[in-house]
Amino acid sequence: MRREVTAPRPNIKARMQDIGLWPRDDNPYYDETVAYVFSESQIETLYEASLALEHMIGEAVDHVIAKKRFDELGIPQALATYAAACRRKGHPSVYGRMDLAYDGIHPPKLLEYNADTPTALFEAAVLQWEWLKERFPDCDQFNSIHEALIAAWAKLKNQSGLSRLTLAGMLEEDDDRMTIAYMEDVAHQAGWRTIPTPISELGFDGRGFVDAEGVYVQALFKLYPWDWMAQEAFFDRVVELDLAVMESAWRVIASSKGLLPILWELFPGHPNLLPAGFNNDPALGPRVSKPVLGREGSDIQFIDVPGLPPAPEGPYASQKRIYQAYQPLPCFDGWYPIIGSWIIDGEACGVGVREDQDKVTGLGAKFRPHRMEG
Amino acid sequence: MTKATTRDWSSTIVILSLLTVGSVMTVSSCQPDRRGMDTAGEAQKRNLYQSKEACVADYSEEACEAYQSGDGSGSGGVFFFRGPPYPASWRHAGYAFDPARTGPGRAALASPDGVVAHPTQTMRGGFGATGRSYASRGG
Numbered sequence: 001m002r003r004e005v006t007a008p009r010p011n012i013k014a015r016m017q018d019i020g021l022w023p024r025d026d027n028p029y030y031d032e033t034v035a036y037v038f039s040e041s042q043i044e045t046l047y048e049a050s051l052a053l054e055h056m057i058g059e060a061v062d063h064v065i066a067k068k069r070f071d072e073l074g075i076p077q078a079l080a081t082y083a084a085a086c087r088r089k090g091h092p093s094v095y096g097r098m099d100l101a102y103d104g105i106h107p108p109k110l111l112e113y114n115a116d117t118p119t120a121l122f123e124a125a126v127l128q129w130e131w132l133k134e135r136f137p138d139c140d141q142f143n144s145i146h147e148a149l150i151a152a153w154a155k156l157k158n159q160s161g162l163s164r165l166t167l168a169g170m171l172e173e174d175d176d177r178m179t180i181a182y183m184e185d186v187a188h189q190a191g192w193r194t195i196p197t198p199i200s201e202l203g204f205d206g207r208g209f210v211d212a213e214g215v216y217v218q219a220l221f222k223l224y225p226w227d228w229m230a231q232e233a234f235f236d237r238v239v240e241l242d243l244a245v246m247e248s249a250w251r252v253i254a255s256s257k258g259l260l261p262i263l264w265e266l267f268p269g270h271p272n273l274l275p276a277g278f279n280n281d282p283a284l285g286p287r288v289s290k291p292v293l294g295r296e297g298s299d300i301q302f303i304d305v306p307g308l309p310p311a312p313e314g315p316y317a318s319q320k321r322i323y324q325a326y327q328p329l330p331c332f333d334g335w336y337p338i339i340g341s342w343i344i345d346g347e348a349c350g351v352g353v354r355e356d357q358d359k360v361t362g363l364g365a366k367f368r369p370h371r372m373e374g
Numbered sequence: 375m376t377k378a379t380t381r382d383w384s385s386t387i388v389i390l391s392l393l394t395v396g397s398v399m400t401v402s403s404c405q406p407d408r409r410g411m412d413t414a415g416e417a418q419k420r421n422l423y424q425s426k427e428a429c430v431a432d433y434s435e436e437a438c439e440a441y442q443s444g445d446g447s448g449s450g451g452v453f454f455f456r457g458p459p460y461p462a463s464w465r466h467a468g469y470a471f472d473p474a475r476t477g478p479g480r481a482a483l484a485s486p487d488g489v490v491a492h493p494t495q496t497m498r499g500g501f502g503a504t505g506r507s508y509a510s511r512g513g
Contacts, residue, residue, distance in 0.1 A: 170505045200502030207434060213421065214458050215432040224505060234500030295508075315508050 001038050001104025003332035003355075003368075008032045009134050021178070029367055030123045032131050036337065036353045036370040042104050043142045043351075043372055049108040049272045050341040050348035053098055056270065057113060060263050061087060061253045072278060073258030074292035074320045079230035082239045083249040091248035092159075092345065094152050094221075095121070096255075099361075100272075100339040103330035107271035108339065110263075111327065112290070115254035116247050117223050119175040120340060120367065122182040124352030125149070128369035139371040142351050146186065148344035153190035155345065160244060162218045165192040166211045168199040169223030176223050183221055192219075199224050204237050219244040226252040227293045257322050258292040276324040286326035291319035297362050302326065308359060329359060336361070337368070422454040429455040 070080035097118035125145035298314035423429040429438035
């Protein structure tokens with residue numbers, strides 16, 4: 001695994017301007033002036049680790065349901081009951097992104113699983129693939145995300161017999177809008193009639209949910225967390241109707257950081273897991289405190305980690321917390337990369353690399369394309 | 375495990391159009407009728423269907439009404455069924471976040487409990503409040 005400076009495509013600015021991704025400050029988040037290079041065996045390692053983690057997470061989710069450990073995950077009762085029912089019915093999952101610490105030498109370690117509302121999808125599935133084909137056409141990339149998504153949506157369509165997919169999210173947010181536009185594209189290619197709708201425009205007419213056009217919602221892809229939905233007026237209607245929603249409600253269990261200590265309980269010492277617990281135990285050594293349902297790195301605190309002072313409080317500060325052994329990210333030329341491993345329909349399908357000059361991957365992070373060699 | 379060397383590039387073309395214009399082309403058996411305006415002057419649309427069955431697939435039976443296109447004289451037009459009106463604003467104008475809007479959907483009337491009633495008896499705004507709250511706090 002190495003970081004290399006490369007010449008970006010000459011047309012990249014125009015390409016990104018075309019799709020609305022070039023920022024006014026000329027400092028784009030997707031930045032191919034640098035790329036990561038992995039060996040085939042390193043990609044194999046990431047693939048195997050992702051599959052092993054997906055399997056363990058599935059077992060941990062079933063354990064939480066069987067033992068009713070929802071409180072530890074910060075999941076309110078009404079949502080817990082519905083999530084458990086969805087899991088028992090075998091509701092499928094389309095996609096999720098595991099964040100892994102990996103230095104190319106030691107086993108990848110799971111930092112968290114974005115199983116409910118993952119973003120950074122388009123750059124991983126499309127932009128870095130375009131880069132590979134133009135800049136390194138003879139190389140390969142661990143990336144079948146695009147094809148796997150189309151296959152997943154086609155499978156869902158065949159299994160459900162439904163034809164119309166409403167895609168809802170906070171469309172005023174760039175991340176949400178881009179992810180929904182891309183998800184709409186792959187679902188459309190899979191044969192769905194797709195209708196994007198701002199989540200606040202979803203309606204209920206007494207019989208069913210309607211989209212912004214007033215058309216009944218058959219199936220809903222929502223880029224809006226279940227734990228937020230459960231606090232809001234329409235949640236009870238979703239439960240009553242048992243609306244087909246992707247990701248399904250049980251994904252909130254997989255997504256809660258409260259699952260990290262449970263994973264460590266169930267699989268102690270597994271090479272792809274970090275020690276974690278529900279108590280601020282000094283025996284963990286340098287450790288990271290995470291709100292169970294926090295997002296985007298907000299309210300993560302480092303304890304006994306030299307050089308990382310307390311972070312300011314954010315909107316999730318009051319949540320229940322878990323404590324995970326601190327895993328330093330590798331450092332390449334002063335940058336700290338984190339691996340996003342994409343799981344589509346239960347299969348590990350590709351990775352994306354984000355890197356930051358801060359030890360905590362935050363808003364200043366860059367997405368870098370990757371390629372394989374050897 | 376890794377990607378094959380061939381790839382369906384057509385998808386990239388589709389996504390370009392989606393991301394650039396911020397709007398969507400839906401593939402539908404129905405056609406939007408964009409001529410209507412509500413009493414407040416906001417653009418309204420209604421979906422037109424070639425059969426009642428097609429309309430009922432999208433709406434309740436009561437919401438589907440027979441409709442004859444043309445000059446209103448009742449002769450020479452084409453018969454359709456049409457669904458209820460809905461606001462055309464967010465898609466046609468290109469959806470833009472209105473920072474002054476802290477309540478629920480724009481096509482809605484607020485009620486005391488924060489849930490809202492659409493003029494066509496559809497409740498809207500039942501999702502979105504938590505996200506706006508976190509967004510305003512930097513979450």
